[in-house]
Amino acid sequence: MSETVLVTEENLTVGRAAELVGVSVKTLHHWDAIGLVRPGGRTSAGYRVYSTEDIARVHRVLVYRELGFPLAEIARLLDDPAADEREHLRRQREQLTERVARLEKMIAAVDRMLTATSGGIRLTPEQQVEIFGDDWDPAWEGKAEERWGDTAQWEQYAERAAARKPDDWRAVAERTHALNADLAAAVRAGVAPGSPEAAALAERHRAGMAAYFDCTYSMHACLGRMFATDPRFAANLDALEPGLATWLRDAIFANARAHGIAPETAVWE
Template sequence: MAMKVKEVSELVSISVRTLHHYDEIGLLVPDEITAAGYRMYSNANLERLQQILFFKELGFSLKEIKNIIDDPAFDAEEALHMHKLILLEKRQRLDQIIATIDKTVLHLRGEIQMTAKEQFQGFNFSDNPYEQEARQRWGDRTIDEANRKTVHQPADKQKELSEQMNDIFRRLATLRHTAPESAEAQAEMKKWYLYLNQIGSYSPEAFKVLGQMYVEDERFTRNIDQFGEGLAQFMCNAMAVYADQHQ
């Protein structure tokens, strides 16, 4: 049974304006628009909305979510399984924190004594391993898509893109000993961001994650540092600054 936008808004507890925005950017387009102009959402629309909200919970941007869900290789069941693992991990941590609160109350009343270790039971600021795996799983698709687009370009266009990339790297190499937040470095970061979006689809957040890969993956580091030792780390830092300024 189709639902009007107001009904979906009340069901999901998100604003009508948000649903309109999702429609405008092609993230969630209702299956039917009535003659009177009412948006009507089908069961398939609601299933897609559920996936959108799951991915938002993981911190993906709307642009990234659209790319993930629209990918022909996207497996909804696989995604749900990953979401469940992430939430179970979070629930376990929250249960531990709640138990620590209860013990602390008793400790303050003098009814029990807590060790220093017990006082911080449940506090863990390391990444959720399942969430990290999920971001790597779907983040890789952005990179894979960029690679596919590059490979399918005509030979002369591939050569042009390769020369553009090398020129950007060479300019960045001359700046690698300056502050990543400097105007010169950020001007080159803008060029690098625009270049990447010629061959892929990178949100500021994905751009930042890519920069982290430059130092976490030795293959990236080795190739980039051919232009100048320390360039990969400099780019990682400068890309993070650019992303944070353009969220």
């Protein structure tokens, strides 16, 4: 049974209590209705009032709510003497730490994209054909995004692409055309995969991937497999020189082995 008390600085009406702790009167009424914080006293007119202990309980509820605890769990923590409050707080701290790490990663990604897009532009389809040649299909970028858009490497590509101007892309295209010509010439000349000359070409090819994303030897081996087995990639390479797709795979594999990677079982890392 509630005790009849006077309204004082230590015994507050719901309106004054709500103002003091920074929540709405409706919230305090709800917490009262569900038994989370029930004011222990009443005025002579029958109005509920909050004691100092009641206000202290409200503050504890607010702390737990800020930490993400559901109201039912808060009630159990406050009312169950057997509840391990420290263990609950420890677990909640771990979850908050993980959430902060995820948010910091997201913020860093947004910052990188803001930096990239502030100084660069994306090429129009017409500019892509002008720079990369008549055999370039502007739809390839969309297809690539469908296939790899959820990878870290695509994120790197998007950042670097946004930061480049047309002249930067022309330089990338010139290096790519020069490398393709040298690769085709090596196949015609019968250069053996695994030879120093083939290793140098494989390294140029791997370095060329840096225009798009950081390419490890393991990733390069995965690309080598794809060049030889994916019909579209193989056709594009063999159009430069018959047998180039297989030769490039073998040269990449030999170079990967020289750097401690088993190419046949290499993974994307």
